[in-house]
Each structure stands twice: as structure tokens, then as C-alpha cells.
Amino acid sequence: MTMPSTLRVGASRGLIEILQTVRTRESLIFTFAFPAVLCILLGYIFDTPVMEGADTTHSQVFAAGMIAYGILSTAFISVGVGIAVDRSDGTLLRLRGTPATAGAYFLGKIVLVLFAALLETALLLAVAVGLFDLRLPSDPGRWLTFAWLLVLSVVACTLLGIAASSLARSARSAPAVLNLPVLILQFTSGIFVHIAALPSAMVNVSALFPVKWMGQGFRSVFLPDALAAQEVAGAWEPGRTALVLGAWCLIGLALSLATFRWTDRR
Template sequence: MPSVLSNGRSRGYIEVLQLIRQKDAVIFTFAFPALLTILLGLIFDTPVMPGSPTTHSQVFAAGMIAYGILSTAFISMGIGIAVDRGDGTLKRLRGTPVTAGAYFLGKIVLVFFAAIFEVALLLLVGVLMFDLPLPADVSHWVTFAWLMVLSVVACTLLGIAASSLASSARSAPAVLNLPVLVLQFTSGIFVHIAALPSAMVNVSALFPVKWMGQGFRSVFLPDALASEEVAGSWEPGRTALVLLAWCVIGLVLSLLTFRWSRR
């Protein structure tokens, strides 16, 4: 019998082909976070501090990478699985050697493929329109790499688990977009985190979005801006631990809540 790894790899290849063939979905999925970055950057194009060369638009451009991953992984996965469950795709897959683990692995392959292009587009917008500085040293790019991996895995697994909350494919966008929209504001992605009430930030610190945004800001912004964060530092170690914990939580929730067919 084929292994979970080989089945997952094959399933991931099929998922990527299906995404590429839906050209309208690809364009709008990738363009939406980039459009929001442009709008926020143009509206808040002012220095973070008097005399600082860093602008709020650069802060938003760095933090919006977290939203791009969340949109590509959590929302797209949740809706996609709800559609697969509603049209009977998952029910048919259950009669094949594809296990739940292989199906999850295929989804992660798809998200990594999509997230790479999404993040590249957001960086292109940030660099060309808002002069977002790219790191010149290897250590920052290493931080970017593990942030990308942990963020994609955590958001994908949480998206798989959240797909069970939607009773149908029609209700999935409403169910999944609401928590994402709330977390963008409370986690300092759409609003500068220094302007948020402490109680709101403390609640958002329980979720991965706040740490994703803080982590990506630490990669692309000067170290002097760490003082603008809640703890006064970038906290890379705590960021890694929180995201790793959410990867484990997402996997457990996915295995516990995943269903091959509708109720």
C-alpha cells in the first residue's frame, strides 16, 4: 500500500493543479491582501516617530505578510474543505488509500505553494511602493524562513479544524472570515499595535496572528522599533514557542474534528 507521505505528495500535486486551473480564484485570492496593503500604506504614510525614517506604511507592509498567510492558509483551506465535503469529494476519497493524514499533507503542500507566491507579491508591493527595506544579513532571512514554515503549518491545520464549524460550503466564508477580520484589528495588523488597548492585546496574544505579525515586523523593520511592541522587544523565542504550540493544537483539533462527510 502507498505510504502516507507518497499519498500526501500525490494529493498535493493534484491540489496545486486544481488551484492553477481556477485562474479567476488565483487572481482574486492573491490580489486581495496586496490591495489592502496598498490602501493602508497610502492612508497611513507618515513617520512612526518624529524624525524616524520608518513610516507606518512600512510597518503595515511587514505585518500584512501575516494576513497574506492567514488568508491563503486558514480561509482558503477552510472554505476549500467545506466545498470538498459538500460536493462529495471527501466521501469519495474515503474509499481510496488516502488517509486523513495524507489529505492534510496534501493541503499543506498546496498552501506552501500558494503562500510563497502571496508573500512574494506582498514583498514586491512593500519594496516598490513603500521602500520596505529587505534584510541584508542571513540571520534575518533564517528568522523569516522558520516564521513562514510555522505560520503556514499552524494556519493550515487550524483552517482544516475550523472547516467543521461550517454547516455547508455556502456558510463557510462567513464563518471563517469573521474571526480573521477581528484578529487583524486586535493583533496589530490593520491598526498599529501601540494604539490598541492593553486588554485587547492581551487577549489577541493567545492567538497566533499577533505573533506572526510581530515576527515579520522583526525581520523587515529596524531593531529600534522593537520598543513600539507591547513587550518592548521582538521576543523571537516566545514567538517560535507560541507558533509551535499552535501547530500542535491545530493538528490535534484537525484529527478530532475532521469529517469525511456532512452531518
């Protein structure tokens, strides 16, 4: 008898993950709404033009970059904590007795995060358009850029979240372990603070990680091209963004395969 393929098992696992998430209403609401709530708070606090005479406001800049935060939060923190819990309560050990390989399990998590990212982004853009007059692009090329940015960001961050889940010794310590790097990267990568206001040394370090490139990429989709001058390199750099995110997808996969455990350290 032929065993199910990794792709098929992973897709089925992803559907199960989505159904479990949808049935947990409180988790669903707070997870999906959090980036939009942060956008509202930061948008109203910093609702001023990015430069004298400009039509674009800081609130619109935050809204575009906040997409990166939503993906990272769901893919890295939620997935990492969820895996730590599943490992601690024996769910992963039971799953190991099924046809689900580690690769299929990873794929299931990527499907879940992609579903969540689409809903989060739709809500976030609705808030940004309705409250802060963010203009959605009419150029199909920008939406194509958005599509590959979303996929690469989801894959990279999910795989890194899977790998980082092994850093937590228990489910109880997982939130503390995973929240700290996310919080640091949001400030140093220009998500919570305008990239032009950050020290160059801080930006140079953050450029080694995917979040800076995710934020820059999503800003390139939703902001005017004139705003590219405020980026570190004075340009949107889509080619370099794709290369960096693609590299982190490979790094994340290697780390996940090397560190993933079906049982906890005990």
C-alpha cells in the first residue's frame, strides 16, 4: 500500500490546524485583531505627515509595516508556543505514530499561518483604509509583489518559529523565550519606529534578520515611490528583499530539521 505523500499529509494537517483555530473563538479574535489594534493606537498617536508638504502620514507608514508584525507574531510566537504546548502535553508524541512526518507537520503549520496572515492583513488594510486613508495600489505588479512577499515571509517566519520552539524547556517558559526577540526586532527593524529615525548601527544589525526586509517590502507595495528615499538604501530593493527572505526560508528549514523534537527534554 502506498503511503500518503508529504504534501498531501501536510495539506490535511493544515486544514485540521485551521479548523482547530477557528473553533477557538477567543484565540481567533485576539490573534487576528491584534495587529489592527496596534495600527489604530500608533496611527492616532503619530498621525502626522512623514515630511513637510507630503500627503503620506506616519499612520499609513505604520499600517504598511504592521503587516510584517502580524505575520511574525503569528508565525513565530503563536506557532512556537503552540508547538511547545503540543510537545509538553504529548500531542506531538501521539502524532508521531501517524503518517505525519516532520516535513508534513511543518507544512501544516505553514498552511495555518498563511490562512491567518491573509485574514489579519485583510482586517488591517480595512482599518488603514477606513481610518487613515491608506490608498490600495491599482497596479497589478504591486499586488504580485505583495503575493510573493507574503508567501516568503510566512514560510521564513513559520520555520523559524518551529526551530525556536525547541529553545523553551517547557510550555510555561515558551512565551517569555519567544516574545523577547520579536519585541526587539519590531523596534530595531522600523516597524514600531520609523526606519529613518533609527541609529545606523541598529539598522545594520536588524538588516541581518528578515523583519526589516518584510517591513520594507510591504511599504513598497502600499506607499508612494517617493517614500523609498527614506529607506536605508534610498530604494525599495525588491530583488535584495527576495534574496534575503528566500535565504531565511532555507535557514529556517535547516534549523527546523536540526532542532525539531517530538518530545520535550524530560
